[in-house]
Amino acid sequence: MNLILQNWKRYLSVNDFQKNGVAILDFGSQYTQLIARRVREQNVYSQIFSAETPISIVMESQPAAIILSGGPSSVYEEDAPTLDPYILDSDLPILGICYGLHLLAQHHGGVVESIGQGEYGFSEIIAENKSGLLSGISSPSQVWMSHGDRVKQLPKGWQTLAYSTNDIVAAMANDDQSRVATQFHPEVAHTAEGENILRNFLFEIANCSPTWTAGNFIQEQIELIRKQVGDGKVLVGVSGGVDSSVVAALLHKAIGDQSTAVLIDHGLMRKDEAKQCVISLSDGLGINIHKFDESEL
Secondary structure (H helix, E strand, O other): OHHHHOOHHHHHOOOHHHOOOEEEEEOOOOOHHHHHHHHHHOOOOEEEEEOOOOHHHHHHHOOOEEEEOOOOOOOOOOOOOOOOHHHHOOOOOEEEEOHHHHHHHHHOOOEEEEEEEEEEEEEEEEEOOOOHHHOOOOOOEEEEEEEEEEEEEOOOOEEEEEEEOOOOEEEEEEOOOOEEEEOOOOOOOOOOOHHHHHHHHHHHHOOOOOOOOHHHHHHHHHHHHHHHHOOOOEEEEOOOOHHHHHHHHHHHHHHHHHEEEEEEEOOOOOOOHHHHHHHHHHHHHOOOEEEEEOOOO
């Protein structure tokens, strides 16, 4: 399967439903995958890139906006993760979250400092500007914080959109709100109005296209598999779990009997589980699957 997927990034740039989506740069946040999920829940395509990805590769998918994830580092540290500076100077709207906020502040001339102790868990923000990113958001509003640094001085030409009840800059933006950032995490469920904040960024600021669905993903993978396999054969190991079964199903849908699935009964599965799995995949989905009983070994 690695061979099938190794050129996926190059393939992604040709699909219409992926254009005008969001490129997410990952700085090590535990929530990066969740950011991507929240974006896709709005039917907007999202793709995660490592932080150091050059702008030329990011732009191949023709995104409408960029999101900078959070992360455990501090921007003033010598070995702090950074990114291609041309990304921050591009014309694309950018949303920075937590560490992403600090990156934007530092890059544009602001000052970020340690607050001596972290701010973790529930907090409330007080909105100072309820247009753009915070349009329609109540004040105060419950959010989820997870940081040890703060913006001491805003960049020139930037404004505070909201403060936390601990008097820390909770959201900021440049004059036209093409660059916006939150100290809190709008992607987590604990932020009461996080979905609205993300929607404001995606549709009011970035004009993203809500054209992506799970069905798009399935069709995309089928086309990619067919392109990579051609006339070849594929052997896929099935464990009885969800992940390998989905792979086997996608392969069968894409290339039919060119794909052969194999399940090894190693003797540590539940009673009759291997048999039931084969029947479900074979009779239910038509997958070309074979079971081998090696439980005596």
